[in-house]
Structures are given as structure tokens and as C-alpha cells.
Amino acid sequence: MNDRQADMAGEQAKAWARVRASLRESAGARLFDQWLKPIELVAADEADTVRLALPSAFMTNWVRSHYADRLALEFRQHLPHVRSVEVETRRLGAVAEVLTIESPAPERAPVQVAAAPDAGMIFERPVLESRYTFDRFVVDQSNRVAFNAARTVAEPGRPRFSPLFLHGGTGQGKTHLMHAIAHAFLAANPDANVLCMSAERFMFDFVAAMRVRDTFAFKARLRSADLLLIDDLQFIAGKDATQEEFFHTINEIVGAGKRLVIAADRAPQHLDGVEPRIIGRLGAGLVADIKAADLPLRRAILTRKVADLPDAKVPADVLDLLAARIHSSIRELEGALMRVVAYASLTGETLDLDFAVQTLGDSLRGAQRRVTIDEIQKLVSQHFDLKPLDLISARRARAVARPRQIAMYLSKRLTTRSLPEIGRKFGGRDHSTVIHAVRRIEELRDSDRDVDAAVRVLLRELEA
Numbered sequence: 001m002n003d004r005q006a007d008m009a010g011e012q013a014k015a016w017a018r019v020r021a022s023l024r025e026s027a028g029a030r031l032f033d034q035w036l037k038p039i040e041l042v043a044a045d046e047a048d049t050v051r052l053a054l055p056s057a058f059m060t061n062w063v064r065s066h067y068a069d070r071l072a073l074e075f076r077q078h079l080p081h082v083r084s085v086e087v088e089t090r091r092l093g094a095v096a097e098v099l100t101i102e103s104p105a106p107e108r109a110p111v112q113v114a115a116a117p118d119a120g121m122i123f124e125r126p127v128l129e130s131r132y133t134f135d136r137f138v139v140d141q142s143n144r145v146a147f148n149a150a151r152t153v154a155e156p157g158r159p160r161f162s163p164l165f166l167h168g169g170t171g172q173g174k175t176h177l178m179h180a181i182a183h184a185f186l187a188a189n190p191d192a193n194v195l196c197m198s199a200e201r202f203m204f205d206f207v208a209a210m211r212v213r214d215t216f217a218f219k220a221r222l223r224s225a226d227l228l229l230i231d232d233l234q235f236i237a238g239k240d241a242t243q244e245e246f247f248h249t250i251n252e253i254v255g256a257g258k259r260l261v262i263a264a265d266r267a268p269q270h271l272d273g274v275e276p277r278i279i280g281r282l283g284a285g286l287v288a289d290i291k292a293a294d295l296p297l298r299r300a301i302l303t304r305k306v307a308d309l310p311d312a313k314v315p316a317d318v319l320d321l322l323a324a325r326i327h328s329s330i331r332e333l334e335g336a337l338m339r340v341v342a343y344a345s346l347t348g349e350t351l352d353l354d355f356a357v358q359t360l361g362d363s364l365r366g367a368q369r370r371v372t373i374d375e376i377q378k379l380v381s382q383h384f385d386l387k388p389l390d391l392i393s394a395r396r397a398r399a400v401a402r403p404r405q406i407a408m409y410l411s412k413r414l415t416t417r418s419l420p421e422i423g424r425k426f427g428g429r430d431h432s433t434v435i436h437a438v439r440r441i442e443e444l445r446d447s448d449r450d451v452d453a454a455v456r457v458l459l460r461e462l463e464a
């Protein structure tokens with residue numbers, strides 16, 4: 001260990017001692033002893049990354065889903081330069097699995113992201129989710145075409161079709177399939193240039209490049225992609241210059257025989273506000289939809305997800321119940337499974353039907369209204385007399401920045417979206433921007449009556 005690494009390790013060890021003390025206080029002795037005490041700090045190679053290790057994959061999963069945000073927030077209070085916290089599973093003294101909290105830089109960056117053209121611009125470090133692979137995707141007739149098409153795109157040789165357009169409702173596996181394509185393509189072509197971005201990110205990078213009158217780097221970056229994946233295309237609607245650029249980009253990528261994959265929440269012909277020539281181009285490749293998962297598929301997905309939790313025992317009738325009652329999205333279904341498993345382990349109670357009904361309460365009755373980030377953005381912009389696009393823009397004026405922070409805070413509080421997902425929905429911002437927003441609004445709710453009042457009103461409306 002050289003001097004710099006020794007300083008860094010000392011700094012992180014000091015911060016970790018404080019973070020542990022604070023967690024012990026806020027989580028209570030029982031929770032702390034069971035889940036947090038076994039966490040060990042591992043020597044990190046980078047000053048902006050903290051690495052923590054746990055003794056089992058199950059504990060890692062639990063800490064990840066319940067304490068990810070908290071750990072990152074806590075560390076940043078002591079070490080503001082920390083950008084990511086990684087949690088690893090340790091087996092037999094070796095790091096057997098690395099689970100990631102807060103989008104850390106991947107080992108070899110699989111996704112190429114050039115620096116934003118303007119240093120003040122949005123910063124994003126997209127990462128491929130390691131769990132989103134083809135072998136973890138459960139297939140049936142409702143998603144088979146999309147699945148097979150995705151596999152075909154990743155195959156070597158000249159693509160059989162391009163673009164591939166995937167569409168389906170929220171939480172039905174579009175992003176999972178896109179990341180699976182990228183994983184498979186990179187496994188076969190380790191030096192390939194894979195670029196994965198949301199349509200909002202495309203829009204803002206392009207607008208930023210135009211602002212400084214230098215779109216050359218932006219264009220070169222996109223056109224150099226061997227595989228270009230663009231998520232949430234519905235958000236490109238509107239912007240003329242951006243659509244023009246988007247049209248040229250897709251033409252050139254497809255014309256050069258490269259792979260293009262696009263996902264949206266609706267079919268190309270229903271993308272309101274998108275130019276007809278783009279819609280025509282998108283429809284010229286393969287369009288595959290992912291239908292809402294039916295009961296047998298929901299049940300099969302649960303079986304698959306349980307297999308990924310090696311220490312968890314979930315009786316079949318509990319899985320039947322979850323599959324029958326939770327149909328809003330696979331994301332919700334997965335969240336409910338994680339919740340019952342974690343609570344049973346925490347309380348030491350037997351995970352049976354009664355326990356599941358008691359634990360999940362409202363979500364099983366379907367009584368809880370699901371709020372989406374789009375609804376939050378709409379309501380917050382109305383409340384502050386802004387346009388919804390202001391919230392995803394790069395504008396930093398207080399009149400826009402504060403409502404944006406409030407909207408991020410509400411998104412974290414009221415939806416099950418992760419920090420990187422929320423960041424993406426706000427113009428492709430980094431997860432750390434979301435953490436900062438959440439922390440800032442929490443502070444302001446204590447010190448600024450106006451902010452607190454606005455948040456209360458918005459919460460009341462959204463939870464109504």
C-alpha cells in the first residue's frame with residue numbers, strides 16, 4: 001500500500017466508524033446487530049468509492065435494497081467526494097460477487113460516455129445492471145418475440161435487423177432486455193463500443209453541444225457506437241432540432257450496418273410529437289412488444305427471483321398469493337417478494353401466508369395508489385408554474401432547481417425507483433445529484449417553512 005492509498009484507507013476507516021455509530025443509533029440494536037454489524041469495510045482502490053463486504057449474498061441483497069441510499073448519504077456527509085458505495089458478498093475469504101449500490105464505475109467501462117460538453121452540464125455514469133442478463137429473463141408467449149429478437153441482435157455478424165424497437169408498459173422488462181443485449185454483445189466483442197442512454201440524455205447532450213456551437217464531438221461519439229441503445233424514447237417528443245439530429249443518428253447507425261435498439265412505453269405509431277420520418281424509420285426494423293405479464297408468467301418470474309436468494313425459503317402458496325395479487329408491474333412484484341423475505345428474516349418469524357398478508361397489507365389489496373415519476377413531475381411543475389420539461393432541463397436557476405429537487409425527493413419517497421433510475425428520469429442526471437436533492441430537501445423541510453409547506457401540499461395531492 002503506498003502513502004496515498006494508506007491516507008485514503010485511514011480516511012475511509014474514520015468515516016466508516018462514524019457511519020456505523022450513526023446507523024446503530026438510528027436503526028436500533030436489533031436491526032443493527034442482524035444486518036449492519038456484519039458489514040466490513042474493504043480497502044478501496046479509488047478515493048471516490050467505498051467498498052463494503054457482507055458474509056452472504058442474501059445479506060448483501062437485503063442491505064442493498066434497504067440501506068443503499070442511506071449508506072451513500074451517510075458516507076457523503078463525512079467524505080463529500082465519495083460517489084459510490086459498493087457492497088460485495090464475501091465467501092471463503094474471497095470476494096465472490098459484487099453487487100453495486102449507486103452506479104459505481106464498472107471494471108472496464110462497458111458503456112462509453114464522453115464527458116459532457118459543458119463542465120456545468122449533467123453528469124451521468126450509466127452502468128449496465130449486472131443482474132439483467134438473458135438467462136435471468138423468464139420467457140413465455142407474451143415476451144418471446146421480444147426476447148428472441150433481443151438475442152438475435154446480440155449475435156455476431158451483420159445484424160439481421162436494425163433497429164429493434166421494444167415497447168411495453170412500465171416495469172415489464174424492457175430495460176432488462178436492453179442491458180442483456182449489451183452484456184451478450186460485449187461478451188462476444190469485448191472491444192466493442194456500446195453506448196446506452198435515455199432519450200432525455202440524448203436531448204440534453206445535444207442541446208448542450210449546440211449551445212457551445214460544437215456538435216462535432218457529440219455526433220462523433222454517437223456514430224462511433226457499434227451498439228447504440230436508447231431507452232424511454234417517448235421523451236424525445238417536441239424538440240425539433242433534437243429530432244432532426246436523432247433522425248440522422250439512427251440513419252447513420254443503421255446505414256453503417258451497426259446495431260440500434262430503442263425502447264419506449266408505446267408503439268412507434270403512438271409516439272405523439274415524434275416526426276413521421278422517425279416513426280417510419282423505427283418501424284422499418286423489427287418492432288416487438290412485451291405484454292403485461294399474466295399470472296403464470298408472474299409466478300414463474302417469482303420462482304426465478306427466489307432462486308437468486310439462496311438463503312431464502314418462500315413457500316409456494318406465498319408465491320401464488322403474490323403472483324395473483326400484484327399485477328401492476330414486475331418491479332412491484334419483485335419489491336413485494338424482497339419485502340416479505342427481509343421482514344421474515346428480520347423478525348425471525350416464519351414466512352407463511354399469514355405473515356405475507358400481514359406484512360404486505362395494502363399492496364396486496366391493491367389499495368395503495370402507485371404514483372409515477374411522470375405524475376410527480378407534472379404536479380410539481382404545475383405547482384411552481386413551470387413546464388414539465390424545465391424539471392429535466394439543465395437550467396440551474398433557483399426557481400427551477402428547487403422544484404426539481406423537490407420532485408426528485410418526492411420520486412424517491414413515493415416510488416420504488418432506484419436513485420439511478422430517478423436520475424435518468426430527470427434528464428439523465430447522476431444518482432449523486434438525486435442523493436444531494438433528497439438530502440437538501442430533508443434539511444430544508446426543517447429550516448424553511450415555504451419548502452416544507454410546498455412538500456406537504458404535494459404529498460397530500462399525490463397520496464390522495
Ligand SMILES: Nc1ncnc2c1ncn2[C@@H]1O[C@H](COP(=O)(O)OP(=O)(O)OP(=O)(O)O)[C@@H](O)[C@H]1O
Pocket residue numbers: 132136137138139143168169170171172173174175176177265301304330331334
Ligand atoms: N420476464 C422477466 N423475467 C425476469 N425478470 C423480469 C422480467 N420482466 C421484468 N423483470 C424484472 O422486473 C424489473 C423491472 O424491469 P425493467 O426495469 O426492465 O422494466 P421496464 O420495462 O424497463 O420499465 P420502465 O419502462 O418503467 O423503465 C426488473 O428487475 C426486471 O429484472
